[in-house]
Amino acid sequence: MKAITWHGKHDMRCDTVPDPVIEDGRDAIIKVSACAICGSDLHFYDGFMPGMKSGDIVGHEFMGEVMEVGRDNKKLKIGDRVVVPFTIVCGDCEQCKRGNFSVCERSNRNADMAAKMFGHSGAGLYGYTHLTGGYSGGQAEYVRVPYADVGPVVIPNGMSDEEVLFLGDILPTGWQAAANCDIEPTDTVAIWGAGPVGLFAMQSAMIMGAKQVVVIDEVPERLAMAEAKGAITINFQNESVVERLNELTGGKGPEKCIDSVGMEAHSGYEAEHLYDRVKQAVMAETDRPHVLREMIYVCRPAGIISVPGVYGGIIDKIPFGAAMNKGLTFRMGQTHVNKWADDLLIRIQEGQFDMTSMITHRGSLEDAPALYKTFRDKADGCVKVVLKP
Structure with missing residues (x-):
């Protein structure tokens, strides 16, 4: 599949990488229909985010269609349209049960590394530093979603990708x-x-x-x-x-x-x-x-x-x-996305938020390396970039 990968400061590439596969019974594989470049992505683009490795698949704002589900996943079915929150949450730990999803105690598979820097670890995040788990991100054609029986938000019929994409982060x-x-x-x-x-x-x-x-x-x-x-x-x-x-x-x-x-x-x-x-x-x-x-x-x-x-x-x-x-x-702190998502989805349906006027640039994955620079430089009136794999 195609994906956007980080290779160092200001070096983003659209590479061919292996397709993701189910690794755990709670996983799902998502075919990405829309993703975005976030202001947080500029921190590794500009070389300021520690814990990045060359070849990392980036991106944490994404949504798409469920293509495959693990044997233990009872929430999703093939064909569901979902927005995936950027914070990876298990739903079972003490912090998740309190609604403190961004500090999930189980989802950061590099928690020991994060604890050395921060004292304790927060949740795993998609497409970001290895301090947050080193998970492959959503600026890609397909993504493996761990704990997919908890995190993803199922989107009702009749809502466009651009109306709901930002429910996963911003x-x-x-x-x-x-x-x-x-x-x-x-x-x-x-x-x-x-x-x-x-x-x-x-x-x-x-x-x-x-x-x-x-x-x-x-x-x-x-x-x-x-x-x-x-x-x-x-x-x-x-x-x-x-x-x-x-x-x-x-x-x-x-x-x-x-x-x-x-x-x-x-x-x-x-x-x-x-x-x-x-x-x-x-x-x-x-x-x-x-x-x-x-x-x-x-x-x-x-x-x-x-x-x-x-x-x-x-x-x-x-x-x-x-x-x-x-x-x-x-x-x-990072955002407890799942704490707010259901209420915000209703507010989007009611028209309380302007979801699309800030989208100034659209492109393909192949366009992404150049659009990273446009977004970072705030050139050409760029406010928000949405990519269609």
Whole structure:
């Protein structure tokens, strides 16, 4: 089969690789009908994600048709259309039973490796670093889905791939980011990043009843999308984020702040950005935490900081004293997709979310290596890439 494979920094290839096979009775084999390039994929594309190996099949946003099921899988049948959550969950461990699916205790088959870096392991993930299990991903013609009697979400007839594809990652990620904020009707919610996750966090915050939602970015096309959906926007290259947020909140700061950017944040302050780039280049820190610093500074005392953006390791110069003395609450983590999926599927059917307007580029697997660069560079107005194997 054809699949997108990683061979090093900025070296993505469409290769011919062996077809997946059933390895466990709970498995299923999915024929991929649609997949996407995620902002999290750019972290290994840019060479910042540890634990990658040459030839890894990547991609964690995908859906398709069930072609084969293991003998113990009673949930799925051949021909079902499913969206597959990017977090691999067993459904049986203590964390899964509590709904903490992104920290499933059994699905990361490289848990010992992850524990050495993080203290304990989270769940296995598709198409990502070997720290999260080294599972083959969904930018491929076929995928083996472990624990397929738990994870996949069966899609009703009459819904197109593009209406539901993002149910596997970026929609529930944006929703969880907003849910973690405990939004109240008097709240100002500030969201750093107008990429796909930021746009879904914005829509979610509005559905949850925020008084006003402010979206911060530097890409005009993305800010225009946010503004068209009712957000107040700040281009951090053109005005001070701190001053504008204080103006919008009577000098008190936003009650809730969401970091939808993660480890490759850009800063409007040239000296700070240069500091982080140099530290990252010499591996004195792995991630660029400008957004975290700014959120801690501007967030209203007793506010909540929600972090759906991916961080991979060690960050520097975090004003933790400000966070402590202001009494800020931090909530973060990979997404508990299966916790939210059923409710969000209903909301999609009811038209509560705009699922397709952010899709700016479509292509085949053969187009993917070039589209990775287009997406990373935000070139040609690129916001979201969907691939059709």
